[in-house]
Amino acid sequence: MTFLEGIKKAGVVGAGGAGFPTHIKLDTQAKTLIINGIECEPLLKTDKFLIRRFSEALIQGALAIGKHLKAQDIVIAIKEKNKKEIEQLQRCLKPGEVSLKIHPVGDFYPAGDEQMLVREVMAETVAPGKIPLSKGVVITNVATVLDIVHQQPVTHRVMTIGGEVNQPCLIKVPIGTDLQSCIEAAGGPKISDYHALTGGPMMGQLCPRSELSRTYVTKTMGGLILLPSHHPIIQHHHLSISHCLKRAASVCIQCRMCTDLCPRYLNGHPLHPHLVMRSVAFGKITMESSKSALLCCACGICEHFACPMGLSPKMINESVKSTLMQGGVKWVNTEEAFQEVHPQRSYRKIPTERLIQRLGLSIYETDVPETLQSLTPDKVVIPLKQHIGVLAKPVVENGDKVVVGQLIASVGTDLGSEIHSSLDGTVKKVEKDYIMVERS
Ligand code: SF4
Ligand code: SF4
Known part of the structure; x- marks a missing residue:
């Protein structure tokens, strides 16, 4: 199996954004590979944790992608204020790995935007309406690199649960877990009148409280932030x-x-x-x-x-x-x-x-425990479109027994991404846009 076939088979998509299928994005050559470790959305701590915990794997992944792209330069871009993460990466760099550099970036928003990264790292401007590849650059998010290097089907997501929860934390959850369960795993809400943002406060999507038990973790969801209903950011989302x-x-x-x-x-x-x-x-x-x-x-x-x-x-x-x-x-x-x-x-x-x-988020800017919590729900509802491209088509039927990592929906040769079960259990529902699996 080739490098790209392995990535397609594992269902890897860009974890930091819209979910562009990674095997398509990397089907090219590039002068420079930038690993985006900036995580500029306020309150999110997911990527920083992944860098600390999996620094060696991240470097190995970066080198493997760089080799595939025939990149002359491989850069891990990270905010200069994240000293612990930079030290950890430097400790893992072997003396021969001169092609990989750590590039500290100032603490501003939105430093993680792809166009900003090209400006910060290479002092160049990507032309309006173009993508970084037009400058010979491929940019990949930290979580995506780890999904590539682990060479396993993408079945779980590490997320920051923050804001108005009793125990803000980092949690590893099966894809398809409902958001209410994620909140309960973080000690439950501190207040009764709240809504949530999936992603960060600046670019995240509003998830009303009433929808939390019907909204599910996807491959691209790096955070869940609870805010009071009267918070200006929440109010802003209600504007028509x-x-x-x-x-x-x-x-x-x-x-x-x-x-x-x-x-x-x-x-x-x-x-x-x-x-x-x-x-x-x-x-x-x-x-x-x-x-x-x-x-x-x-x-x-x-x-x-x-x-x-x-x-x-x-x-x-x-x-x-x-x-x-x-x-x-x-x-x-x-x-x-x-x-x-x-x-x-x-x-x-x-x-x-x-x-x-x-x-108005300073009160929520707290440290989270270094221990990664985990959650195994009784059921998962796995969306069949967590990526750019077509809906994946189910390859299982009601009543089928499945195990974690088993292919349950495929896009074949179309643009999109393969979908795998994130629980050991039984398929309870197969719909056009989701598959429900109950734990055995
Ligand atoms: S959201 Fe506003 S500030 Fe940001 S790129 Fe668009 S116009 Fe510019
Ligand atoms: S008042 Fe008008 S021009 Fe001034 S910042 Fe607001 S939208 Fe822009």
């Missing part, structure tokens, strides 16, 4: 797009702070959220201004940090972006699209600590 547009039309003062602090704009991309706000809110939509929304990475700086009026440029950008994409509009680079990195970029980076204060 029509409400955001009305507020934009009423109170956007065109101060352009959203643009001046936008990391993509500062990196030299022609993204001007204040112009998108102007054109959308005042009904003067021009293709030129609205198309720039396609360059937005949804980092949330504009609405959670920059805007003095509490408006929602990110949500409006996302709405414009989705309309454009549905209409088949794509970003096309022109001469003017290539701009220099902003001369004040380094002064306008948002320090993570300041961001945490602004978000």
Whole structure:
């Protein structure tokens, strides 16, 4: 079996983002491999733990991927403040492993964004609308590297459970575990009126309290953060797009702070959220201004940090972006699209600590125990689409006995990722979009 066939068979997807199938992403050659160990979302501690606990495996995985890509440089990017993790990695580096370097990055948000990483590590700008590979760079998240190096089907996820729980912790859970069980494993909620965010507070998705027992851990879920229902971040998620547009039309003062602090704009991309706000809110939509929304990475700086009026440029950008994409509009680079990195970029980076204060999350920024908790639920509901691509098709039937790691759904040769059982048990339900397995 080739390196890529092994990755496909194990169902590995990009664990830090949208779940792009890794065997497709790595089906290339690259000059540079960057292992993304930044984990810039506030409150998440998953990747840092994985680096500490599995530093040797991480280095071996990085070297194996680098060899496959024929990369000249292999870099592990990590925040310079994470001294323990850097020391641990350095201890595991063998004298001959000169092709692998540890690259400390400043503590700002969103340092882990792929375009930011290329800027920080290589001092280059990826052209607007392009991916890092256009610069000869492949970027892979820490958890993904470990999934590759372990060469086992991806059946579990290490997650940070934080916020309003009694015992914030790191936990290893079978994929398909319901989120309510994860919260109980972290000592239960501290308060009665709460909602959750899957992922981090800046880019995570809202999961209302009523949905927690019907929402399941996926391969891409690195954290679950509980916040009070009245918390501004939760309130923000409840805003409708029509409400955001009305507020934009009423109170956007065109101060352009959203643009001046936008990391993509500062990196030299022609993204001007204040112009998108102007054109959308005042009904003067021009293709030129609205198309720039396609360059937005949804980092949330504009609405959670920059805007003095509490408006929602990110949500409006996302709405414009989705309309454009549905209409088949794509970003096309022109001469003017290539701009220099902003001369004040380094002064306008948002320090993570300041961001945490602004978000009202400082009270939740606590250490978690080093011991990894584990959880074995009575049943798992495994989604058949945890990745970019097509739904995986079930290859098991009701009543089948399955074991952990057994293939239960496959994408064949289509774009997507194989799905495996995360429990030893019996298949109790096979639906178009999920398979339920009960523990034996
Ligand atoms: S920062 Fe807020 S008020 Fe200022 S231009 Fe942007 S959306 Fe408008
Ligand atoms: S979310 Fe806002 S700050 Fe972030 S890239 Fe998009 S426009 Fe820029």
